[in-house]
Amino acid sequence: METILSIQNLNKFYGKLHAVNNLSLHIQKGNVYGILGPNGSGKSTTLGIVLEVVNKTSGEYKWFDGNLKTHEALKKVGAIIERPNFYPFMTAQENLELVCKIKEVPYAKVDEKLELVGLLDRKNSKFRTFSLGMKQRLAIASALLNDPEILILDEPTNGLDPQGIHQIRDLIRKIASQGTTILLASHLLDEVEKVCSHVLVMRHGKMLYNGTVHGISGGTNIIELQSTDLQQLKTVVEKFMPFEKVTIEEGKLLAQTNTPIETSDLNRFLVQNQIYVNHLVKRKNSLEEQFLELTAK
């Protein structure tokens, strides 16, 4: 598999604060990565370092096969950090043309990418007249101008309204479906869960988990049940098989097990015991639950 970015033992100190702590990771082509972490966990600093805007304290990173200088490699990367940064006095088109000059790609791409993000009809409007959602979409258009090998998005839906969030999420899916590698830093766990194939979890500048979204939830199955008498339900469910944990939360019975389980068997068992449920769901531990568990330590 082709490696797009590899980081080896990266460290960054801000004074005494150890913002990135001996971090190593590899980004493979074709995957969609989500970077999760509480505020101040070093996500943005790490991205800033590999994008050359923050100076590392020690360690190494290399783009692609490492034969290009970082700024040359960045011409094959598309990235947006925090908020959309453009010249307010220029129009959308002029801003993108400037990026074309920097990235050395033909102007023809400008219209193509504006079309993709749905801003073609506003291309002659000045950037300062745009709403935040439009600014963010323009930023994505700009990051895509060079048809990048990897798209890096740091909190792309921050501060957007529900429509804006939805538009951005659709865009990300569309881009991902075309085979572009994506690295998405976000606090929005459902966003990552919906879009990403892999997750990296960071806390205090360290990597806590690095693997597939599926893998983070492990082998744990959770069964959600609901019936009129939860206490009675609980007693019967506990007879069915030895569960790890059976709790009642928010009007539902949650049964957790690490062994494979068929819900139809459980349902049959309940019916035999004269219990009829109005809710029965088998699910994996959600990313949110896993994330909170991981970062709480």
Added chain:
Amino acid sequence: MIRLISIEFHKIWKNKANRFLIIAYFILLSFVSLFASIEFDLGSLHFRLADMGIFNFPYIWHFTTYNADFITFFLGVIIISMITNEYTYGTLKQNLIDGLSKSEFIQSKALVIALLSLAATVFIFLVTLILGLIFSSYNEASIVFSGLEYILAFFIKIFFFFSLCFFLGTLLKRSAFAMGFFVVWFIAERIMYGVMKFEIFNRAEWVDTFCGYLPLTASSNLLIEPYSRLSAIHTIGNQAGINYDKDYSVHTTTVITVIIWALLFLYFSYRIIKRRDL
């Protein structure tokens, strides 16, 4: 290099305010001749500069460059905002992310600073040449093209001024601070000279030499005011008991000092950008 110039030019030219300032600057430069109508009142004496032969070669080179240099002050605003805007808009960061290296970023700015200085210099050269050819009493090539060192001094002086503005903008990140700091710096050099010369070292000669190496003093020594050089004013001044033994020439050491400062300021700007976490 063309790419870097075109990037920076794109940034400056698409800004309406900058466009206005640059055009206004060149229009003002061509009106340098209006200084000709300045009138002097020295006690009971009253005269106009225009009658003093200020359009005579080679004196006119000195006269126009000195006055044009004053107007150049307001181009400093463009240079300062050229870098401070990149901070305020967050575009410096975005430029780097898009694949411009920090050194390319500074190079593109420095190239445009040099080009702008060059354009102003060529322009003032042509304006002076035309004015002179129309009004000068002498038009032999040997006289016309003597005194061109003032044109060189003009170029170096504004290039230095732009570099300093750029450095202050880079260092302080805010236009208002940068402009304020420039004024403070200017005054500080004067005070330092005054205190050293008259309070500490008892009018020692070497204080002048030493202060001549300070950036702003050196650059202002490049072009000495040309008015007292006029023979008419000389005569009047002598009668009033003022002794004019000023040296009006452009000194090589000053030229070199100012060039070194200009390059140092650009280099410092690069170091600052290089080391800063954005």
